[in-house]
Amino acid sequence: MRDADQFTTQNHTITRRDFFSDMRTGICGAALLHLLGDELRADSSSEVPNLLPRRTSRPAQAKSVIHLFMNGGPSQMDLFDPKPELDKHHGEAYFDKIAGEVENVKDAGALMRSPFKFAQRGECGMWVSDALPQIAKQVDDLTLIRSLYTTNITHEPALYLIQSNRMVSGYPTLGSWVTYGLGSESQNLPAYVVLDDPLGLPINGVENWHSGFLPPIYQGTRFRSTGSPVLNLRPESDDPPEIIRLQRDLLHRLDQMHKGRRPGQPNLEARIGTYELAARMQLSASEALDLSQETQPTQEQYGIGQPTTDSYGRRCLIARRLIERGVRFVQLFINAQIWDNHTGLATDMKAACDRTDLPIAGLLQDLKQRGLLDETLVIWGGEFGRLPIAQLSADKDERKSGRDHNKNAACCWFAGGGVKRGLTYGATDELGFTAVENRVSVPDWHATILHLLGLNHDELYVDQHGLREKLTGVQPAKVIRDILRSA
């Protein structure tokens, strides 16, 4: 609320802070000013949103995030949540009990046991199926959550929900909120980098990393793992270096003359800054993506060079290189939705495992070896889970069966960045249909991630059209304290 007369304060001065406080449209909300030390305000030359690193009100456990997003909805009872009862009741009808929860009713089959074998792994004894033999070796570094639930069984709204806690598009995603809250440690690279699959975009495309009503500077920037990493990072054909130098020089002189005639216009300086950052990015982005700087054993650790794992392995290794260089939030996607195993669970889901298992295990080991795991939060998970009943293939052949979407239970895990090691948290019912113990909602999951980064989900907001918009929305969300190493 601001009265008209408020701008005529006694000393007739409006500070930069007032200016921020009165921006109402979300371009640069005042949300964080109370959290910020002098670092941000030292930047008094600029009144535009920026990526300078900010201090948090409480100590952060994790400095950066690698989000391994498993689009499609990985099947909990085939990966991390063994259900012996499914073996017992295999083949029994169950559809009528869950009719309202099934997407493809015509193909709904009976209860189906997992085609994979489970065993307890590591010192902690976490259950993992034989579909993920490599990750199974890293369980002592994981916190597994078996009781995540969401609220929609359709990909698009469920994806919007897991990314932005709204079932519609147009809201800032987790990565945008994090970079809005924390800025970046690197001024040569974008704060929020998305490594999508060269084979194609996930469902919802670029909306998965949109900044919504936050300024576009907090949007995820796509880095391609081959060729030029950022759109227009380089011209299609490079001009000769001498020409480039002359052109930069001319631009600089014209802009300086223009600025010199217009004192007191901070945007003009800031705009010159964007050209400088763009030039720095040309160098830094290419360097960060240059995997030839890595040793052969490191590359092999990530499965680079093997046809199945090469692509995802490259992205995992790039992710490590990016967080080493100060990028705040790296998000990895796989093409389309390889975890959406409506059919061919034993074959198609196994293929998804094979593409990602070794690279992810390699990433965890590598981060640990380099002492980076403690300050990096690695997140694995999809947008929902799957049903205990079979979804039959078109020819009703049970061997080709898969599972349909399930919003009532899903599994996900964290590693590093302040979470406990070797913990299994939450439980589903005996068939794995719904989370029953220590249920974790999507906003809880979001609140926990923010907490690990030193942010409070209730304090991180922008004023937007009369509403205080937060990632976790108006419903209360809770940090899952039981999984934190230091509560």
Next chain:
Amino acid sequence: MPISLAIDYHVGTTFRCLDSGFDWVVAVEQGGLPMRSIRLAGTTLVSTICWLGIAASCCNLAQSEENSAAEPKAVSFESDIQPLLKEKCGKCHGPNVQKSELALHTAAMIQKGGESGAVIIAGNSAESRLFEMVKQGEMPPDQQGTLTGAELELIRRWIDDGASFGKGSADPAREITQHDVVPILLLRCTICHGRHKQEGGLDLRNRESMIRGGKSGPAFVLGKPEESLMVKRIHAEEMPPHPRLTEVSVKPMDPEETKTLARWIELGAPIAQEEPDLAATANDPLVRPQDREFWSFQPPRASPIPQVAEAFRNQDSNRLHTPVDAFVAQKLFEKGLTFSNPAERLVLLRRVSFDLTGLPPTPSEAQEFLQDAAPDAYERVVDRLLASPRYGERWGRHWLDVAGYSDCEGRREQHLPRPFAWRYRDYVIRSLNVDKPYDRFLLEQIAGDELADYEHATTVTQELEDNLVATAFLRLAPDPTWANLTGFVPDRLEVTADSIDVLGSGIMGLTFKCARCHTHKFDPIPQRDYYRLVALFKGAYDEHDWLKPQLKNYGGALSAGMGERFLSQVTSAERQKWEEHQASIQRQLDALNAQPKTPELDKQIQSLESQKQPEPRIMALWDRGEPSPTYMYRRGNYATPGSLVSPGVPAVLSNPDKRFEIASPRPGATSTGRRLAFAHWLVDPEQPLTARVMVNRIWKYHFGQGIVHSLGNFGKMGDRPTHPELLDQLAIDFIRRGWSMKSLHRQLVVSTTYRQESLVSEKTKTIDSANWLLSRMPLQRLDAEELRDTILMVADELNDTCGGPAEPVRVRGDGLVLTGLRRSIYVEQLRKHPPSLLESFDLPAMNPNCLQRTDSLVPTQALHLWNDEAIRQLARQLADRALRDVERQKETAGAGSADTQQIEQVYRIVLGRVPDPNELTTCVESLAQLKAGWRNQPKAAGDASPNEATRRALATLCHTILNSAEFLYID
């Protein structure tokens, strides 16, 4: 003994006051002592004290619990609870004022609950909303009234002991009536047993038709649910039929719903005769007379034009051009400021050309204006620009932002195209170009279908078509309901809510959407009023009788008996042209088909077939009559319907003495007339917000910020006007001049205020740093469309064709989205594929619309302008154009080297002026070096001839100027 209540406040818990104007948090640390308190965002609340209050109350509680264990004493409603509620809550929840529809003065009213349902659950204080609110200190909202620990305990005990109301007050619990049952049947059954389909001859929309039943007999036996056919079928899970649920976007019956239905039948299917809820009664318990006193709910008031003080007049009298200037000068004077100097003529020309047409002046327009010494030269330029068809394209774009225009539906992976949306875009441009009065413009967009009888019209005129096309305004919200899985009732309600949001924030300047789930926290908008609006739209947006967006190749109706969503009433002229075209193809086909078949002939036939055109149609919204009843949804949840509401307008904006009447638009019309009545109400000159909101929006696009900065929020949480009298005066003038937007533009751009320069002086920087007083004009970045259109224009590549289907975008393998050569407003607007250049310069995502664009500064902008091949190509074309121009003017050209002439011509084309001596020296020097550079690169230049080096060097210079700050910013 641990304190029982303190368990709720375990370590790490934070309390916060949800959604209140201030926000406070107390972190609870080990031992239950407040170790620190964090104060947020300008609050003056002393949270620690507040917390101590709670802590103290916990202790009191423990005390009193121990006491009560020793000496139990029943709590009496009459002597303990009623007086307490009266004292603490009576001001807002009593007989006269009932915030959130809650009254606490009688037992019956307490039992009825508020807009979110029951507030007391007997025997369960933890689940009772009333107790929750007072316990957490959220109520009463003023801190002085906070209940003491003893008072809290009293309420807790009363509830936990069964919430007895004592003798005399115990009304029987409200019985189930049709209002509990109808919403269930609408949700689960009427899609197949309702208005459009009566499977098995059964219609379940009302009691009579249920008793009448279908082929298998009556739906129920009064008083005997177990013998009632419908209950039996539901229990057997035959109805609604599971395998068909998805197809009709229905969910199965909830067991609670079945119970409600059975109970209703058992009771004999009682019908409650409720008085219809009527809008605008004098004593509205939900909106108090003083709520109307807020500035924006009062009609605009005329104020005398300020007599600016003598000193100012002497200094600046010749500059007080218009009343606008007097209002602005007044405020400047009060702060010891005056207007900035007038902008240079060419600066002013560039500014006004961009503002009114989105394009810069051409070199010859600049030349003409410089040479025009007449006193009204500027005014004539303004008239020329307002008369240009480019005006509608520029201001149409602003309106499309408000409306949320897109060429596809959205919210699904495959974005369903809207093949006829362009007609709406063209309608907007056409309307603005002919200066259609704003009130008429709104009438058509909100209720065009009810303005004239289109169903029976024999000829469709352009005007009639426009009326229908205009209603697409209400069809622009992202709509995923064409797919079964995203076509359920809650998905449909999202679409309706988005449309109401666009209307509420974009046109009425109020954040109505908050009231979808609860009474607005800050503005006097009860939840009831939101649902009154919903009811107004129900003839067209009925979640129980929904028209799905039409799949492209679906000629006929979609699943579940849902009808067409396009109209075929294009103008008779267009239809005739199409029919003739089809007929002529058909004639040729008939002739060919009569001949013996050959491969050659088949080819010809195929080619002719492909020339057939799809039937021209219109994307529109229309009232289909017989809407289902509107129930408020408690907490916005469709599964918890509350009371029945009638169509009506927000109470705070209505004149209590003037009843809102809805009449059928024509005798015998299908249409209910609800939206037409609403539209007429909205454009009534007494309406306090309609004119103000639009005037403020137009002001913003000229002056960089609104008089009210929050364009979409004129409520309590919005900004106050910086110049309230001026805003009112403009609104009054706007209406008086027949809602003419062009005359408003004229009024604004001829003012001295608008003609100021944009330089910031030491004085204005100190006294008016954010330019709220308008002590200068702002330096403004070109927006996305201005930038792209101008680059095309200066390269002489802009295709200025008006109207018609959108120009498709191309998505390159790496994700770059490329466009053609038409103006940006005609480029296909796909939610997933915004053109890369426009996107990096803040083209908004329409979710559902955009009230205020951001002005970002990000490196992707630099990367695009600097590296993008299309921009580089346009720079080469710009250089070639400048070379051609110089060649052509050879005879007339004055002295100066060829380089100088080329540089000057580039400046004229791109920046509308010639370079100053410093710039010229820099450019001449640089051009010479660039030429030498290119000559030394024979390989890169491809052709080492001096001509080629000149071309390349000039292209590099042009590219630099397109990247320069002066090109991007308007003074």
